[in-house]
Amino acid sequence: MRPRLYEAGDPAATLAALQAQQLLVGAGIALELGIVLTQALAALWLFRLFREVDAVSATAVLVFGMVNATFILASAAMLTVARGAAADAGGLDAIQIVGTASLMSEGLWEVAALFFGLWLIPLGLLVLRSGWMPRLLGWFLVVGGTGYALSAFAAALLPEATLAATILSAPANIGEFWLLGYLIVFGARPRTVRARREDAERTAI
Numbered sequence: 001m002r003p004r005l006y007e008a009g010d011p012a013a014t015l016a017a018l019q020a021q022q023l024l025v026g027a028g029i030a031l032e033l034g035i036v037l038t039q040a041l042a043a044l045w046l047f048r049l050f051r052e053v054d055a056v057s058a059t060a061v062l063v064f065g066m067v068n069a070t071f072i073l074a075s076a077a078m079l080t081v082a083r084g085a086a087a088d089a090g091g092l093d094a095i096q097i098v099g100t101a102s103l104m105s106e107g108l109w110e111v112a113a114l115f116f117g118l119w120l121i122p123l124g125l126l127v128l129r130s131g132w133m134p135r136l137l138g139w140f141l142v143v144g145g146t147g148y149a150l151s152a153f154a155a156a157l158l159p160e161a162t163l164a165a166t167i168l169s170a171p172a173n174i175g176e177f178w179l180l181g182y183l184i185v186f187g188a189r190p191r192t193v194r195a196r197r198e199d200a201e202r203t204a205i
Helices: 011-020 022-050 055-088 091-118 120-130 135-157 162-185 190-204
Strands: none
Touching: 011 022, 011 055, 011 091, 022 055, 022 120, 055 091, 055 120, 091 120, 091 135, 091 162, 120 135, 120 162, 135 162
16 A cells, blocks of 8 residues: 555655545555554464463563554554645645655654564574474574564665565565464464473473
8 A cells, every 4th residue: 555655755746645545545544553453462462372481582572562563553653644634734734744754654664673573583482492383483483583673774774775675574474474374274282382391390300
C-alpha cells in the first residue's frame, strides 16, 4: 500500500493520494495496528512458552518484541496524523504535515529493524536450547536476527544500498515463516524436554 500512497520526496503528491484514496489509507493504518496487536501477543506467548528453558532469553524476547510493537504503533500514529492533515486542512501547512508525518513513519520502520533483529536472536537461542524444533531453524533465527540488526546500521551508513539491507534481512524472513509454520503444523513439545531433564536429574542422583 505504501508505494501507492506515500511518495518519497514529494509531499504534495502524497497529500493528493491520501485525499483520493481514504479507504486505502484507513486500511493501511488498520493493518499496522494489526501488526502491533499480533507482535505484542506473539512476544507474550513466546515468553510463556520458553520461560522454563531460559528465563533471561525468554524475557529478552518479550521486551524486544514489545519494543517492536511500540515502534510500529508510533508509525501508525504518524500515518493517522497524515490522514488527519489531508482530510481537515489544505495548502502549504497540510503538505508539510503530511510530508513530515509520512517520513517519520518510514523512518520509524527503518530504525526499528534493529529490534526486529534483536528479538530473533534470543528466540533462536531458545529454539536451539529447547530441542523442541529443528536446530537449523534456531540457527536461521540467530543468523537472520543478526543480519536484520545489521541492516539497520547499513541503512543508516549507506542509505542508497537498499539491496544490502534486503539481503541482510532475508534469513530472518525465512526463519520467521518457518517458525510460524512449524508451530502451526507441529506445535512445541515441552513435555518431551521436561522428561529428558527429569531423566538427566535422576541419572545424576
